[in-house]
Amino acid sequence: MKPVKRTRKYPSKKTTQPAETKQRPATLVDVARLAGVVPMTASRAINGSGYASEEVRERVLKVARQLHYRPNVLARQLKGQRLNAVGILLPDIANPFSSELLRGIKEVLVKAGYTAFVATADRSIDQERSALQAFVDHRIDGLLVATRGTQLGDEALREITRRGVPLVTIGRPVKIPAVDWITADHWRGAYDVVSHLIQLGHKRIGFIGLSEGPDRSPRRYEGYCAALRDAGLGVVAEYAVGSVVAPAFATEQDGYEGMMTLAKLKRPPTAVFARNDFAAIGALRAAHTLGLKIPQQMAIAGFDDIPVATYTVPPLTTVRQPIAEQGREAAKLLIGRIEKTQPGKAKHICMDCRLIVRESTDPKAVHTHERV
Amino acid sequence: MKPVKRTRKYPSKKTTQPAETKQRPATLVDVARLAGVVPMTASRAINGSGYASEEVRERVLKVARQLHYRPNVLARQLKGQRLNAVGILLPDIANPFSSELLRGIKEVLVKAGYTAFVATADRSIDQERSALQAFVDHRIDGLLVATRGTQLGDEALREITRRGVPLVTIGRPVKIPAVDWITADHWRGAYDVVSHLIQLGHKRIGFIGLSEGPDRSPRRYEGYCAALRDAGLGVVAEYAVGSVVAPAFATEQDGYEGMMTLAKLKRPPTAVFARNDFAAIGALRAAHTLGLKIPQQMAIAGFDDIPVATYTVPPLTTVRQPIAEQGREAAKLLIGRIEKTQPGKAKHICMDCRLIVRESTDPKAVHTHERV
DNA sequence: CTGTTAGCGCGTTCAG
């Protein structure tokens, strides 16, 4: 027979606490005792699982509220339950693409009761790997990955699927059996915008933002080449200038310097397609500096249709991809995998882009700020 | 006496697994058994805590590697250890401010061995609350909050400190005893840029992006008013136009419409200070549309010095705040609290902003793209 | 230096 009444055991090292400073969070045991039931009953009442009399349920819930009780999700996970949290790996945060994508993802995710934790890779393989590892270590239920594809990155993803963690990539077609992916047709988008320039009569068209390195083939650049070839125009090597700052990305500075480089050629291009809108804005700036009339002497087009693209001088012709929609679809796919409602072979989805013609290429374009 | 040899117990419902599909992650028990030691010993070897003979340590580590063993951080946390993860709550992700801030934060955090999980509030109180709750539920070690201040938000933060979670806010001075905060001097920054406009001879100066609602007083607007008053210029109510889209923020559209509104006045301003650079870019666009010469007929200044500000036509005068540095300092403060190396009263830090004069206000400004 | 015991907070399982 035990001589002492068994009360809640505190960590042995600090039997007394500084009173109000660090209130130990209430546990199910606390709630149960105060409600005069056994923990299991409290659990049932709170989770609505199993049966519990109306009277008991109310009493338990009342005590729980009053104690500010919150279930310990970590302990739950330890028992094999889901955390209802998914990890989202983004290339960076500065990009309007990331922002819009996250908006789409969260729209679906929160509605389904999941929490979204975001990490950024900042275009570093190391950071990408450690972020992925952190997500897995924290036992998130699934993973959405929107970083640019690399050899090592793909290997890390494969490793994750081996652990059985559901995974969907966005804008990154990947050859891993269990992985769904969703992307926009960048190749086609580039093809369309370059064809548009050709239709306007341009024969010499430059490309800004060609990245080097061992990454997978840049779809936007390839679309550009294809459009030129299909129109019977050759691909001139010196018309494609690279991005200096970061691989697989291009900044305003890249655009500025790229345009400066192209303008110095003996026969400079009369039109330029920039890999993204940031670079296009830099190119725009350079053209102004050089005193070139846009679009008469120099037509400029970008890609992505970021919000400022409507507000540049002149407004920017660009290609819009359905960003939020990709996010929404990706989230749906992931949830399907997590909840096993959508089993079977990996799904691959490719969405169409849309050419947005503004005054930076076409003087007759109607100038409006509405984003249709 | 037990008749059966006790082996690893699998969940009773699925005694067999689909072989290679969903490899159950190795646990410490698995490692220990394969290494021929008891779990506790394996733990010591892996964590370097306590003593372990060189020979045992090596054997255990080898097995751990070979089994792809990863400690279960959730189980650890359950035993009262830290997760080595902090939560970062950002207002949104589109803003270059967020991006730069996160860069600064992570710089310090990863060096100290912490993982950074990000959540966004998207300027919704509900999302803010649920994100905070999620972080706390997941037992992160500390919290960095950079959302705009609101009544309800502050209450949620107070609740969190009651739970004993270390908390540091950024750009959000807050009156909670245990909370450190760090901010830039927005008031002074606004005061300086408006004084600059006054020195250039402007007498009628507008403000774009005044937000309404119950939020705390907008420091940038107040700095604007103070500069006018100190120069003996009155504050004209109709010179301050609001932001339409979202409270506590302003977009290109707000800037565009604001400028249009101001230009229609009988005696329109000759200079405009926009609450942030996005709004300033919209105003710039409107001024172009109206055929106003910048800065001769209309001077325009912004706030934040976002990257595009150097590439607008003309380049934008603005105020730069030390964003990354705020992030770094905030992270240091938080780590100090988490690791209890920095106890004591709450610290409050206020950093200086810097006026960046470009051609949108001063025709004599030197045009350069270097971001000094 | 290594093994044993116990328990973190919760939910599954089986008995009342």
Next chain:
DNA sequence: CTGAACGCGCTAACAG
């Protein structure tokens, strides 16, 4: 409908 026992994976505390 409710209660008791057990274990998820890990480590503090205390033996050996």
